[in-house]
Amino acid sequence: MQLLNKNLQQLVDIAQKPSRLGIGLMSGTSLDGLDIALCKFTGNGLETQFELLNFTTVPYGDKFKDEVRTVFSKKQVELEKVCLLNAYIGSYHAGLVLEALGNWKVAATDVDFIASHGQTIYHAPQRLHKQDGYPNATLQIGDGDHLAIKTGILTISDFRQKHVAAGGEGAPLALYGDVILGSKPGEDRILVNIGGISNLTYLPADGDSDRILCSDIGPGNTLIDTFSRKFFNKAFDEDSAIANSGTVNEALLNSLLKHPFFQETPPKTTGPELFNEEYVRAAQERSGTSHIAHEDVISTLSAFTAKAIADFTRAYMPKGAKMFVSGGGAKNPFVVDYLKKRLYRTEINDTESLGINPDAKEAILFALLGNEALAGEPLSVGNNLSVLLGKFSFAS
């Protein structure tokens, strides 16, 4: 007699496998493309053994980016567009997964699960929306059912909602993956990811769970990208070519750093809902720097990203901790050099030196969270919430 329906049986079977093949998908706030990481997991929790088998970033075309930007971090949008994009992105990502699997010569039937972050279109922690009676909120679109149906692979998605439901801000979720991938007994480590928004995980040498901290820091690439697009028609400041041709304007830099967010005690989260074009315009007006050269704006915004990380590190991190950077911002020489100058006593490398591909780190994180949703137990580490995240979408 069959006791379970087919879908529940599939969950039990996958959970009991000695090792699982999972795909992590991340589409971040930089809107540069879809990161796809094929990982093999053995075990779960802090004992997880993991291997990155394949990784690719599929760049988004301008048309897709423009479509998403019509609803991205905007207070008012066409609701119809949100509805259409929710289905479209799920299905589009599914197509990209199938294409990647084809390129890697891996059969979809050999993959146990997809763990999909989706596309954040609005992040609204209470600290940002400040509306009485409303809780923390965040919204990711690209529905998991479309991925499951189109690829035939069990899909876990919408990881941030339960974090919010359990009292968190829905981010950052990096902590769990960073603890597993990046901890080393006897070494104080700081893992900094410079994506659209930058965030950091502190991993103490003694492994003391109470001292582990994960928090957003401030803008990563988001402002550099916005103004590179606006002034120079470039998606980003490749190899800091623009920033290097300008000068940091100290008055503007100080004005940019004057926001209560930077004084708030971590953990905290933010997004382009705060750090956007209007934010920079207002800082320019306050500091009388509205007419400085466009190159100087890019240099100053790059310094802003780096100085926010340096200030946070000085304020909250113990001296002597080693820093490991990842995310697209780790490839911005101006940002990294500025950071090194501000933190001249800190040893700074990228996460490649830990054996973690700096571009793949966040996609791996979601694959890890998917593995936990299937085979793990709620874990209490640092300031993470002790809940298993993610919703299941079955292929039939």
Ligand SMILES: Nc1ncnc2c1ncn2[C@@H]1O[C@H](COP(=O)(O)OP(=O)(O)OP(=O)(O)O)[C@@H](O)[C@H]1O
């Ligand atoms: N060669 C380079 N020079 C300068 N900047 C670069 C370079 N390569 C990538 N970047 C920056 O990295 C960005 C992409 O970063 P990443 O892929 O980490 O973002 P993301 O996944 O959207 O991040 P998150 O979700 O963490 O906000 C680009 O938009 C660009 O600003």
Ligand SMILES: CC(=O)N[C@H]1[C@@H]2OC[C@@H](O2)[C@@H](O)[C@@H]1O[C@H](C)C(=O)O
């Ligand atoms: C709401 C949202 O999408 N936040 C992202 C964003 O990009 C970086 C930073 O802001 C971080 O808080 C988070 O992503 C990573 C993966 C996280 O949750 O750890």
